[in-house]
């Protein structure tokens with residue numbers, strides 16, 4: 464693939480390749496992708512919407528998934544075996560997803576079992592396939608930021624304690640919305656057992672969390688919220704639940720990427736918004752809502768989502784047309800079987 468293509472040439476060749484591949488191809492893209500990829504995609508969504516969509520692509524022979532790689536793995540697990548799934552850069556991994564590895568999770572799980580209480584694992588979709596499979600095998604769920612509350616409520620309704628990993632802030636913010644205070648949550652320390660993991664500490668807790676975080680959303684600070692309110696006065700601040708609780712507390716709204724999009728689209732013309740999430744998404748929303756004032760709480764890009772470039776995306780499409788060999792997304796069959804169980808449980812709770 465030439466690296467000297469202009470932006471216009473790249474967009475033009477993507478459109479031509481798309482046309483040539485026709486109904487054989489479906490392009491799924493996450494909201495945090497480069498705007499030229501977003502504008503070329505057949506479906507743009509957050510993790511939940513993309514998972515739901517991947518399971519319904521009955522006609523397509525090829526699914527090209529533009530996002531970090533765990534999302535493409537999810538599509539691989541949910542679509543038919545004869546469909547082929549491609550990703551423009553399999554090295555585009557989510558650092559949050561790498562913050563929980565199966566050995567540490569199994570060690571924590573074994574320790575939790577010694578307390579005599581019933582736990583149900585809930586893994587955030589930003590996780591490796593083997594952790595999703597772990598949940599499938601142990602009666603648990605996958606969840607996204609759009610349905611974390613439903614998943615936690617479901618576990619509590621079973622008189623069990625959610626063991627929620629790997630994003631501490633999503634777990635903590637979700638539990639707060641359910642009226643669970645910090646004192647009733649236990650933070651499992653995956654890297655250092657001497658920092659307080661103990662059966663005595665876990666006793667009486669309603670939620671077990673994991674020390675993991677997203678470097679993009681934790682970049683927003685409470686002072687950023689105060690600053691934007693001081694600068695713009697009458698402005699609503701809306702943030703993603705991977706932000707730290709101090710930011711969420713000062714903001715006017717909190718919710719998944721699709722919640723943020725829907726809230727702003729439904730807002731009256733002339734309304735003013737500061738958005739605390741990934742900058743590519745904020746730029747797209749701003750372009751789509753010219754009748755509103757929209758500013759980023761801070762311009763912060765996910766460097767890992769950005770590894771998927773329009774040129775790499777174009778290369779996948781043109782390789783398909785020319786029938787050139789290229790890597791496909793693959794998931795170990797054993798993990799896929801049980802991860803699908805946990806994903807399907809998620810899709811049934813919505």
Ligand code: SF4
Nearest residue numbers: 557558559677679765
């Ligand atoms: S924004 Fe955060 S959670 Fe999302 S892919 Fe990037 S690092 Fe991972």
